[in-house]
Amino acid sequence: MTTPxxxxxxxxxxxxxxxxxxxxxxxxxxxxxxxxxxxxxTDKDTTVVASGVVExxxxxxxxxxxxRRRLVGIVAALFFVAVLPGNISQWTHHRDGFGLNTDxxxxxxxFFQPLLVAWALWSTRAPRQSR
Numbered sequence: 001m002t003t004p005x006x007x008x009x010x011x012x013x014x015x016x017x018x019x020x021x022x023x024x025x026x027x028x029x030x031x032x033x034x035x036x037x038x039x040x041x042t043d044k045d046t047t048v049v050a051s052g053v054v055e056x057x058x059x060x061x062x063x064x065x066x067x068r069r070r071l072v073g074i075v076a077a078l079f080f081v082a083v084l085p086g087n088i089s090q091w092t093h094h095r096d097g098f099g100l101n102t103d104x105x106x107x108x109x110x111f112f113q114p115l116l117v118a119w120a121l122w123s124t125r126a127p128r129q130s131r
Contacts, residue, residue: 002069002126009123010062010069013116017076018059024052034097037089054079062124073124080116087113 002010024032032051033044040047058079061072090097091106100106 006123006125006127009119010073013076013119013123014059014062016059017055017062021052021055021057021059024048024055028098031097034095035083035086035090037085038093051083062120069124070126073120076120076124077117080113080120084110084113 023029029045029048032048036044036047042050058072058076062069062076065072087106087110089095090100091103091110094103094106100109
């Protein structure tokens with residue numbers, strides 16, 4: 001059994017991931033391409049589309065999967081770790097995107113990635129049972 005706070009956090013994260021994924025596929029495609037590192041072996045658009053599909057899938061899973069909720073949280077956390085190099089690349093290559101038009105803003109954003117990892121893990125974990 002989960003708590004109302006964890007349920008709210010999971011639904012909020014799932015909704016944000018699904019929205020971000022849809023944005024990858026539609027209105028913000030160019031913005032997301034600024035985050036794709038040059039060393040990624042596929043072209044930037046393919047990478048953005050693929051990550052958008054993954055985000056929609058993860059967001060949907062966070063919203064609708066019940067029995068495997070913990071596994072979905074772990075996969076979402078791993079996804080947030082996997083996209084961190086893109087955020088670092090955006091900062092080190094001085095690429096604007098999503099209003100991140102200064103090095104300070106791009107650097108500051110890096111500190112949100114661990115929070116997303118923690119959010120994914122916390123919101124999908126059952127509270128500890130007291131003995």
